[in-house]
Each structure stands twice: as C-alpha cells, then as structure tokens.
Amino acid sequence: MTSWSERAQAYRDSPTHREGPDLDLLVEWCEPGEGVKALDVATGGGHVARRLREEGCEVVTLDPSPGMQPDVIARAEDLPFADGSFDVVTSRIAPHHFEDVGAAIAEMERVSNRLVVVEDTLFLSERQEEAERLRDPTHVRNYTEDEWRELLTGAGLEVEQAEVFEKTHPLEPWLARTGCEGGEAERVKELLAERLTPDGSAWTDTKIVIRARKSQR
Numbered sequence: 001m002t003s004w005s006e007r008a009q010a011y012r013d014s015p016t017h018r019e020g021p022d023l024d025l026l027v028e029w030c031e032p033g034e035g036v037k038a039l040d041v042a043t044g045g046g047h048v049a050r051r052l053r054e055e056g057c058e059v060v061t062l063d064p065s066p067g068m069q070p071d072v073i074a075r076a077e078d079l080p081f082a083d084g085s086f087d088v089v090t091s092r093i094a095p096h097h098f099e100d101v102g103a104a105i106a107e108m109e110r111v112s113n114r115l116v117v118v119e120d121t122l123f124l125s126e127r128q129e130e131a132e133r134l135r136d137p138t139h140v141r142n143y144t145e146d147e148w149r150e151l152l153t154g155a156g157l158e159v160e161q162a163e164v165f166e167k168t169h170p171l172e173p174w175l176a177r178t179g180c181e182g183g184e185a186e187r188v189k190e191l192l193a194e195r196l197t198p199d200g201s202a203w204t205d206t207k208i209v210i211r212a213r214k215s216q217r
Contacts, residue, residue, distance in 0.1 A: 022165040027051045029211040039086040042094030076104035084113035092119040109155040122206040131191035136178040157212035
C-alpha cells in the first residue's frame with residue numbers, strides 16, 4: 001500500500017473529494033448528531049469523517065494505508081470490530097478498489113446496528129473501466145446501480161434511497177494524483193473521449209449515493 005500512502009496528501013487536497021453535493025447528501029443520509037457512532041471505511045483523505053465530526057458524531061476512521069493516517073489500519077473485508085459496534089458505517093468513492101466487495105459490504109452490515117451509506121462511481125462502459133485501470137492499477141471495477149442494490153440486499157440490508165450525481169474532474173490533476181503520464185495518460189484520454197468536456201480539460205463520471213438500513217427482522 002506504499003503507493004496510496006504516497007498519494008495521501010493529494011487526496012486530502014482534492015476538491016472533488018473534499019466537497020460537493022454528493023458529499024453533502026451522504027453526510028445527511030448518515031443521520032448525524034451528537035453521540036452517533038460512525039465508522040468510515042477506506043477513509044482516504046478523511047473528508048467524510050471530518051464532516052461527520054463537525055455534526056457531533058464519534059467517528060472511527062479505517063484504511064489499509066498508513067499514509068492516510070486512519071485510526072485503524074485494516075482492510076474493508078476484515079473489520080476488527082464486534083457486531084453492531086456503530087450506528088452508521090460509510091464508505092465513499094472507495095469500494096471500486098475492494099478486492100472482494102461482497103465481503104466488504106457484509107462486514108459493514110455486520111458492524112452496523114442501523115445504517116450503511118456508500119458512494120461510488122457507477123459502471124458506465126468497459127472503455128471507462130479500462131481507462132480507470134490504466135490510470136490506477138488498484139482499480140478493481142465499478143458497479144451498476146442494480147449491482148449495488150443486489151450487494152446491499154444480499155448482505156441483509158434494506159435499500160431506502162439512492163441518488164446519482166454527475167461529477168466533473170479536471171483531467172490533468174486527476175491523472176497526476178496516481179502518477180499517470182506519457183503514453184498511458186494519452187490512452188486514458190482516448191478511452192474517455194466521449195466523457196470529456198468540449199475543451200478537453202475535464203471529464204465527467206457518475207456517482208451513486210445509496211442508503212441502506214439494517215433489517216429489523
């Protein structure tokens with residue numbers, strides 16, 4: 001995980017990670033408040049945790065990369081907490097990196113006693129997937145909304161709400177965050193051609209925010 005530790009500051013500084021209506025909605029759907037216990041899985045730059053703490057939540061951050069400075073270093077597939085340890089468990093723009101997303105969602109359901117709220121990039125095309133992997137070899141894959149619903153319900157959660165957002169990313173900083181340059185960067189631009197802004201300076205993907213509640217049955 002050295003590469004992620006090296007990238008940590010870039011993700012802390014990234015405007016598309018640090019803010020946006022998608023982040024606002026995710027925080028709102030966590031039902032934050034004084035004394036609410038939250039776990040932020042694959043916390044990355046820590047933006048969800050920061051916002052939840054501002055709302056009065058008691059937040060534990062978890063990430064496999066020491067450079068992200070999490071409270072707990074662990075994989076999403078192996079959460080070192082007892083069943084029902086948190087009111088809400090969240091993960092934002094990270095599950096596409098999980099080696100076993102089904103196992104990770106099952107773990108998030110297990111340690112939550114109320115809500116699981118996730119955000120990630122939606123699957124749009126194989127061309128975009130190829131571009132994402134070329135830009136960042138740690139990318140596993142994005143999932144469709146139907147796949148997300150199946151993952152959550154398969155883990156015993158009841159999906160309550162889902163909303164999608166178009167999110168525009170300045171192209172050069174996006175490539176630079178993972179050190180993608182030269183011929184590989186040019187190939188990424190070719191693959192994303194249909195998603196580029198008219199001037200070619202940015203590209204747009206689609207994020208989904210989805211809230212699921214622990215089944216009371």
